[in-house]
Amino acid sequence: MTISRDVVLDRLRQIGLPDGKNLVESGIVRALSVAGSHVSFVLEASPSMASRMEPVRAAAQSAVEGIPGVRRASVVLTAHSDKGNAPRREAGKGPPPSLKIGKHPTNDKGPKPIKGVRNVVAVASGKGGVGKSTVASNLAVAFARRGTRAGLLDADILGPSLHKMMGAGERGATSVGQLIRPLRTHGVTMMSIGLLLKPDEAVIWRGPMLMGALQQLLFQIDWGELDVLIVDLPPGTGDVQLTLCQRVRVAGAIVVCTPQDIALIDARRAISMFNRLKVPVAGIIENMSYYACPNCGQEAHIFGHGGARMEAERVGIPFIGEIPLAQDVREAGDCGMPIASSDSSYEAFANAAERLVASGLA
Numbered sequence: 001m002t003i004s005r006d007v008v009l010d011r012l013r014q015i016g017l018p019d020g021k022n023l024v025e026s027g028i029v030r031a032l033s034v035a036g037s038h039v040s041f042v043l044e045a046s047p048s049m050a051s052r053m054e055p056v057r058a059a060a061q062s063a064v065e066g067i068p069g070v071r072r073a074s075v076v077l078t079a080h081s082d083k084g085n086a087p088r089r090e091a092g093k094g095p096p097p098s099l100k101i102g103k104h105p106t107n108d109k110g111p112k113p114i115k116g117v118r119n120v121v122a123v124a125s126g127k128g129g130v131g132k133s134t135v136a137s138n139l140a141v142a143f144a145r146r147g148t149r150a151g152l153l154d155a156d157i158l159g160p161s162l163h164k165m166m167g168a169g170e171r172g173a174t175s176v177g178q179l180i181r182p183l184r185t186h187g188v189t190m191m192s193i194g195l196l197l198k199p200d201e202a203v204i205w206r207g208p209m210l211m212g213a214l215q216q217l218l219f220q221i222d223w224g225e226l227d228v229l230i231v232d233l234p235p236g237t238g239d240v241q242l243t244l245c246q247r248v249r250v251a252g253a254i255v256v257c258t259p260q261d262i263a264l265i266d267a268r269r270a271i272s273m274f275n276r277l278k279v280p281v282a283g284i285i286e287n288m289s290y291y292a293c294p295n296c297g298q299e300a301h302i303f304g305h306g307g308a309r310m311e312a313e314r315v316g317i318p319f320i321g322e323i324p325l326a327q328d329v330r331e332a333g334d335c336g337m338p339i340a341s342s343d344s345s346y347e348a349f350a351n352a353a354e355r356l357v358a359s360g361l362a
Contacts, residue, residue, distance in 0.1 A: 029041055
């Protein structure tokens with residue numbers, strides 16, 4: 001049986017709220033996605049409502065799982081900040097935040113801390129397509145689930161995607177004076193320039209504009225108090241990477257790569273860059289390490305296997321872990337529900353987060 005969004009919404013209309021509205025009328029259902037037999041969505045409440053919303057979340061999950069053909073429903077309850085009672089800007093509606101992103105960089109010398117942030121951790125790769133943003137988003141959620149105050153910054157300014165992967169694609173952003181207030185989703189405080197753009201709008205900037213935008217996203221965001229801020233860098237070793245390492249005290253860098261030799265060549269360049277910039281490399285994560293057949297359990301090493309572990313041993317840096325190539329991970333990211341936010345038996349990201357906490361990075 002084919003499951004449609006309309007069927008799911010009709011079922012959610014049957015769940016009432018204390019104010020007399022149903023879930024759909026209230027407008028708190030966000031990032032609704034139907035992927036085969038898996039339905040996922042976010043219930044976004046105000047902080048004053050959130051403490052009373054868990055029974056509603058459970059009822060919504062039960063109702064959707066009762067739809068014929070639905071095998072699994074993932075429902076996350078999250079709260080947006082109403083600090084200062086500032087009006088919330090919906091996508092495409094109302095005035096944009098007063099802070100214009102895309103100024104030229106300042107001439108501040110030397111790295112400095114970000115107010116309220118204890119550690120900044122960069123997630124990098126020498127090349128694109130290795131799943132760096134998937135790793136960054138799931139690590140942030142894994143940190144949050146273990147009680148670490150985690151933040152996530154999408155520093156891939158030309159190709160932002162984390163707002164979609166974190167289920168914040170339709171929510172926009174608000175400003176307080178000269179600061180932009182980040183969003184909170186899946187327990188993570190996150191910001192992406194994608195929240196300030198129209199859908200499908202391209203960013204066409206030269207290096208100085210990129211450098212200035214990154215400085216604004218680092219220092220002109222109201223991050224609050226964080227144990228760790230994960231910065232998802234664009235691929236390569238260019239302006240954004242250089243600006244981050246020269247302007248911010250980076251506690252450590254995580255290099256993401258896949259097992260094949262071509263990817264390792266670029267990973268070595270990323271490691272060399274951080275060494276030259278005097279940023280400690282916290283370790284390597286091997287993504288798409290193997291494919292485990294969901295039917296028989298047999299492992300297939302599509303891109304080779306063990307290359308990142310051997311490279312870590314060769315250069316004397318920690319090997320943080322292997323992330324398998326799995327359909328669930330891809331579907332979860334597409335739905336805005338990172339796999340680390342679910343109660344599944346998928347533990348690769350949780351284990352990686354624990355190793356990083358043990359190393360003192362978070």
